[in-house]
Amino acid sequence: MVTVAQAEKIVMAQLKSYGHELVPFQNALNRVLSEDIVTDRDLPPFNRATMDGIAVSHKAIADGIFTFHIKATQTAGDEPVGVDDADICIEIMTGAALHPSVDTVIPYEALEIRNKLAAITADGTRKGQNIHYKGADKRQGDIVAAAGQTVTPAIMGLAASVGKAELLVQKLPRVVVISSGDELVDVVDTPEPYQIRRSNNYTVKAALANHGIKADMLHIPDEAAITEIQIGQCLQNYDVILLSGGISMGKFDYIPKALEALGVEKLFHKVLQRPGKPFWFGRHAEGPLVFAFPGNPVATFMCLHRYFLLWLDAALGLPAKKPVYAALGTDFKFQPALQYFLQVTLNFDEQGRQIATPIEGNGSGDFANLADTEAFIELPMERSDFKKGEVFRVWKF
Amino acid sequence: MVTVAQAEKIVMAQLKSYGHELVPFQNALNRVLSEDIVTDRDLPPFNRATMDGIAVSHKAIADGIFTFHIKATQTAGDEPVGVDDADICIEIMTGAALHPSVDTVIPYEALEIRNKLAAITADGTRKGQNIHYKGADKRQGDIVAAAGQTVTPAIMGLAASVGKAELLVQKLPRVVVISSGDELVDVVDTPEPYQIRRSNNYTVKAALANHGIKADMLHIPDEAAITEIQIGQCLQNYDVILLSGGISMGKFDYIPKALEALGVEKLFHKVLQRPGKPFWFGRHAEGPLVFAFPGNPVATFMCLHRYFLLWLDAALGLPAKKPVYAALGTDFKFQPALQYFLQVTLNFDEQGRQIATPIEGNGSGDFANLADTEAFIELPMERSDFKKGEVFRVWKF
Numbered sequence: 025m026v027t028v029a030q031a032e033k034i035v036m037a038q039l040k041s042y043g044h045e046l047v048p049f050q051n052a053l054n055r056v057l058s059e060d061i062v063t064d065r066d067l068p069p070f071n072r073a074t075m076d077g078i079a080v081s082h083k084a085i086a087d088g089i090f091t092f093h094i095k096a097t098q099t100a101g102d103e104p105v106g107v108d109d110a111d112i113c114i115e116i117m118t119g120a121a122l123h124p125s126v127d128t129v130i131p132y133e134a135l136e137i138r139n140k141l142a143a144i145t146a147d148g149t150r151k152g153q154n155i156h157y158k159g160a161d162k163r164q165g166d167i168v169a170a171a172g173q174t175v176t177p178a179i180m181g182l183a184a185s186v187g188k189a190e191l192l193v194q195k196l197p198r199v200v201v202i203s204s205g206d207e208l209v210d211v212v213d214t215p216e217p218y219q220i221r222r223s224n225n226y227t228v229k230a231a232l233a234n235h236g237i238k239a240d241m242l243h244i245p246d247e248a249a250i251t252e253i254q255i256g257q258c259l260q261n262y263d264v265i266l267l268s269g270g271i272s273m274g275k276f277d278y279i280p281k282a283l284e285a286l287g288v289e290k291l292f293h294k295v296l297q298r299p300g301k302p303f304w305f306g307r308h309a310e311g312p313l314v315f316a317f318p319g320n321p322v323a324t325f326m327c328l329h330r331y332f333l334l335w336l337d338a339a340l341g342l343p344a345k346k347p348v349y350a351a352l353g354t355d356f357k358f359q360p361a362l363q364y365f366l367q368v369t370l371n372f373d374e375q376g377r378q379i380a381t382p383i384e385g386n387g388s389g390d391f392a393n394l395a396d397t398e399a400f401i402e403l404p405m406e407r408s409d410f411k412k413g414e415v416f417r418v419w420k421f
Numbered sequence: 422m423v424t425v426a427q428a429e430k431i432v433m434a435q436l437k438s439y440g441h442e443l444v445p446f447q448n449a450l451n452r453v454l455s456e457d458i459v460t461d462r463d464l465p466p467f468n469r470a471t472m473d474g475i476a477v478s479h480k481a482i483a484d485g486i487f488t489f490h491i492k493a494t495q496t497a498g499d500e501p502v503g504v505d506d507a508d509i510c511i512e513i514m515t516g517a518a519l520h521p522s523v524d525t526v527i528p529y530e531a532l533e534i535r536n537k538l539a540a541i542t543a544d545g546t547r548k549g550q551n552i553h554y555k556g557a558d559k560r561q562g563d564i565v566a567a568a569g570q571t572v573t574p575a576i577m578g579l580a581a582s583v584g585k586a587e588l589l590v591q592k593l594p595r596v597v598v599i600s601s602g603d604e605l606v607d608v609v610d611t612p613e614p615y616q617i618r619r620s621n622n623y624t625v626k627a628a629l630a631n632h633g634i635k636a637d638m639l640h641i642p643d644e645a646a647i648t649e650i651q652i653g654q655c656l657q658n659y660d661v662i663l664l665s666g667g668i669s670m671g672k673f674d675y676i677p678k679a680l681e682a683l684g685v686e687k688l689f690h691k692v693l694q695r696p697g698k699p700f701w702f703g704r705h706a707e708g709p710l711v712f713a714f715p716g717n718p719v720a721t722f723m724c725l726h727r728y729f730l731l732w733l734d735a736a737l738g739l740p741a742k743k744p745v746y747a748a749l750g751t752d753f754k755f756q757p758a759l760q761y762f763l764q765v766t767l768n769f770d771e772q773g774r775q776i777a778t779p780i781e782g783n784g785s786g787d788f789a790n791l792a793d794t795e796a797f798i799e800l801p802m803e804r805s806d807f808k809k810g811e812v813f814r815v816w817k818f
Contacts, residue, residue: 049608049623050623050626053627053630053631054631065612067788067789068617069612069614069617070614070615099603099604099643099673100602100603100604100673101602101603101604101605101615101616101643102603102604102615103613103615104615117673117674118716119602119604119666119716120604120615121614121615160787161787161788161789161790162789168789168792169792173792176627176791176792176818177624177625177627177628177631177722177818178624178722178788178791178792178818179792180623180624180626180627181620181621181623181624181627181718181788181791182620182788182789182792183608183620183623184608184618184619184620184623184624185617185618185620185788186618187608187609187610187611187618188608189608189609205497205498205516206496206497206498206499207496207497207498207499207516207517208498211446211580211581211584211585211586212584212586213584214584215462215466216500217466217467217518218467218498218499218500218501218517218518219498220465220466220582221581221582221583221584222581223578223579223581223582224578226446226447226577226578226580226581227574227575227577227578227581228574229447229577230450230573230574230577230578231574233450234450234451234574246496246498269516275473275494275496275512275514276496276497276514319515319516321578325574325575346767346768346769347769348769349769349770349771349772349773350769350773351772351773370743371743372743372744372745372746372747372775373746374746374812375746375748375774375812376746376747376748376774376775376776376812377772377773377774377775378769378773378774378775379773390557390558391464391558391575391578391579391582392464392558392559392565392579393558394573394575394578395565395566395570395573395575395576395579415771415772415773421573421574421575
């Protein structure tokens, strides 16, 4: 039996890279970069007008010129047009690239334009106004997003702007979600009074999908030989096996025996926590990891978030997520000497403090409760009395 | 010119349902339910053993019987086996359905089993122990998830467990993201020194993808007739048009004229905010909405989160998201009489308080900055001096 902290440490020691792959940048959303994204040009790449109006040389204004002949109209995407005389200006549109001979943009609001003559009607023209300068945001060769960052919508746009049509990203581990047990029937079937429908595997698959993992699913019947063959195949074809149930040491749990026979080394079994005490974790010599969650759906859900997703981020090279804390919204008691993961809803008070309100439902086994809550708050096992206002770490799901 | 609050109110008044559709439940993740999910049986559907051991009638123990003949072994999914005599027990596995003749499960740890005889070795057996009672979580006909809830991984599992292989969900509005301007070239092209690559549209499309919307993209050249034809087609084929740029009143902005010619009514133009002051919002008589965001990528990104996603949730019938607050991590000054959306990173201190640390970069136009921040904090326009520790609303992206 290990503590939550020990279990976390053992899981987090099992990190390896699953390699890299080049994907079209539009498919890279939410993937982890394996390369830096570097600007191919300054950003902006030219002195860019930020208002519609006229572009002039500020020296002309300093010399007392306030009326300008419009030589040309230049819109965004046009080749820049220069001015050769002091009283010449270019009518310019937002986004246009300024010619080196102009350095100030005067907006329409500060102008009167008639017969190709633009007269400045407002005071206080400042040299360089209404220009977003070349390189003001980034210099050519600057890193705009670094290896190890997740590709966010903002980074998608940055990749596009620097011409990175393909991005090198971390490969994702191949994951299979295994359910087992002859008591489980398919969603479309009508169960006998003593049977239930498979559901846990769909929850796990969906939670993984929300974290970018397309997991396969497999159901294994309660039969020793088939169990060993199928788990053996999974160990060859997947990097991670997620099991839900079937791992206790009851007479008809074929999975522990199959794992042992196939050379999966147990790294721990049982964690001082509720839910999820029977959590089993192991590793095959050739790399595959086995997270065997207890059959209780809430336990599976908690362990998935508390251990597997933490491991996944680290395996992909992401920095550890910043811890999220919340204050208990009500007093709470929990006697057993176990780390307790209490289902809560979260909201912010107007002091910016996050409040966790326990929704206990029918205890840790009440899966239906998860539909109405949004996080687990982790209550330390050394204590049994928890007071409103005390702050603990929360795990959002 | 409207305030942020007025703009929000005008946008949020444009709600309509886009209808409903039946989808395979596995495809319903993150969609909004249009129907309640109701249990077809009690949950659990039978008195369920939660430990491996033996099942007995507690009356026998009360009568002084501590050794039981094992009549049969019943595992999860087996038809329940009853006991006919007081000193008879069933060896039972976790998940098995208890026969009405037994009411107590004694785990292996409290037993010594030899030659088909199970002797209780521990004190304090409690009637009903280690049983998850039929209907303890939900009664047949109870609502486990209600219309208007988002289908979370937990709700996926609940749907599976009650046999809902298909779910009725809200249809999503059809959205097109339009970029315009001849200065914009494709990601794979090498721009001329006065051109830039399209990028904003990819950011918007990716942000929408993270909210479940598969948007189409369209680029419109700077040509009046083509602009009108293409926007006209979009008004027929989409529920929402998102424009980025091209909406200012410069000489070569064909889009405002096209929108007017096509009968899109302006509901507001310009909001007292930075970034995003030139934000334009309108509606076509036949329903389609036009969100015309300013060309500045940060402005587009902010308006998308502050207005469009808020509108989207409401249009889909979701309750308003609970506001998120954070305390400023540093003093901050902003003079103009505009609501300022400052880019920040977020973290929790150990008091459970969310702290927003401003990352100003090169001002509101610095798109590269968005890669390193995670929210906008909204600073009221009535003030210009903001102190460390003051709490304001934040908009996570």
